[in-house]
Amino acid sequence: MLSYRHSYHAGNFADLLKHLTLIYLLEYLNKKDKPYCYLDTHAGAGFYDLKSTHASKTAEAEEGIWRLNDQQLKHPLLVQYRELISQLNTTPTTRYYPGSPKIASLLLRSTDRLLLNELHSKDHESLKAVMQNDRRCKLFQEDAFTLLKASVPLKERRGLILMDPSYEKKEDYAQVIKALEAAHKRFATGIYAIWYPVISRQDTERWINQLAQKLPNILRIEHCPLPDTSGFGMSGSGMLVINPPYTLQDDFKPLLSELEELLRQGTPGKTKIQQLT
Numbered sequence: 449m450l451s452y453r454h455s456y457h458a459g460n461f462a463d464l465l466k467h468l469t470l471i472y473l474l475e476y477l478n479k480k481d482k483p484y485c486y487l488d489t490h491a492g493a494g495f496y497d498l499k500s501t502h503a504s505k506t507a508e509a510e511e512g513i514w515r516l517n518d519q520q521l522k523h524p525l526l527v528q529y530r531e532l533i534s535q536l537n538t539t540p541t542t543r544y545y546p547g548s549p550k551i552a553s554l555l556l557r558s559t560d561r562l563l564l565n566e567l568h569s570k571d572h573e574s575l576k577a578v579m580q581n582d583r584r585c586k587l588f589q590e591d592a593f594t595l596l597k598a599s600v601p602l603k604e605r606r607g608l609i610l611m612d613p614s615y616e617k618k619e620d621y622a623q624v625i626k627a628l629e630a631a632h633k634r635f636a637t638g639i640y641a642i643w644y645p646v647i648s649r650q651d652t653e654r655w656i657n658q659l660a661q662k663l664p665n666i667l668r669i670e671h672c673p674l675p676d677t678s679g680f681g682m683s684g685s686g687m688l689v690i691n692p693p694y695t696l697q698d699d700f701k702p703l704l705s706e707l708e709e710l711l712r713q714g715t716p717g718k719t720k721i722q723q724l725t
């Protein structure tokens with residue numbers, strides 16, 4: 449039984465890093481005419497109202513997307529991200545926030561495909577409603593790790609797999625590594641983007657080391673607006689990108705510095721971008 453609902457967390461600081469990385473990777477794939485496939489293994493509800501009772505209860509957008517209100521954004525990716533969100537809103541303050549499937553549907557071309565998977569029945573229903581007019585989408589309601597294995601290689605032989613688990617079960621961490629290993633064996637050239645939370649610094653480092661021992665060519669991107677703890681709440685989050693575009697690291701350095709300033713909570717935040725070996 450899944451209890452995590454992304455409607456409580458949409459538009460938080462972690463969504464910013466994840467969705468900026470997603471936009472960058474999709475635009476990279478858009479540079480070539482050849483069609484590709486986007487597979488979202490943990491798709492969520494697709495679209496969120498930041499004034500809903502769920503979102504209002506946690507008010508996480510206040511330390512996330514709402515920090516961008518009235519700011520002079522410099523990095524072109526931040527400008528693009530804000531423009532994309534403003535297409536969905538009629539007021540300058542963001543009320544409606546796109547989840548990863550909606551962002552992808554706005555950026556993919558008519559020849560590309562979206563495979564969207566969400567296990568939670570309520571969120572799956574919402575996702576279905578959000579995507580109902582998009583004929584490029586195929587929806588699934590399966591276990592993400594099983595579905596990933598069955599879906600690769602993607603028939604286009606070009607694609608992005610976003611893996612964004614809620615990690616509400618401890619086993620999810622081991623499952624991510626196992627599923628990625630199996631998928632990478634079948635589809636070694638795909639781009640894989642995996643989101644992770646930083647809750648306990650020690651556990652995060654241990655898990656990333658394990659993953660890097662099993663999988664090659666990973667770029668780690670991390671942003672922590674809060675100081676490390678040994679396991680009390682999320683102090684930051686990161687993305688692991690397997691087979692990253694060679695431009696990603698250099699393009700993201702100034703973006704991370706800007707993000708760090710925009711999302712600062714008291715003490716200066718910390719960011720990191722590094723190729724893992």
Ligand SMILES: C[S@@+](CC[C@H](N)C(=O)[O-])C[C@H]1O[C@@H](n2cnc3c(N)ncnc32)[C@H](O)[C@@H]1O
Binds near residue numbers: 613
């Ligand atoms: C962080 S949310 C996804 C947010 C979404 N990717 C976005 O960026 O808008 C994680 C989602 O994974 C779903 N989920 C958790 N475990 C799953 C599993 N084993 N298989 C499929 N979905 C799962 C949860 O119901 C939740 O909606």
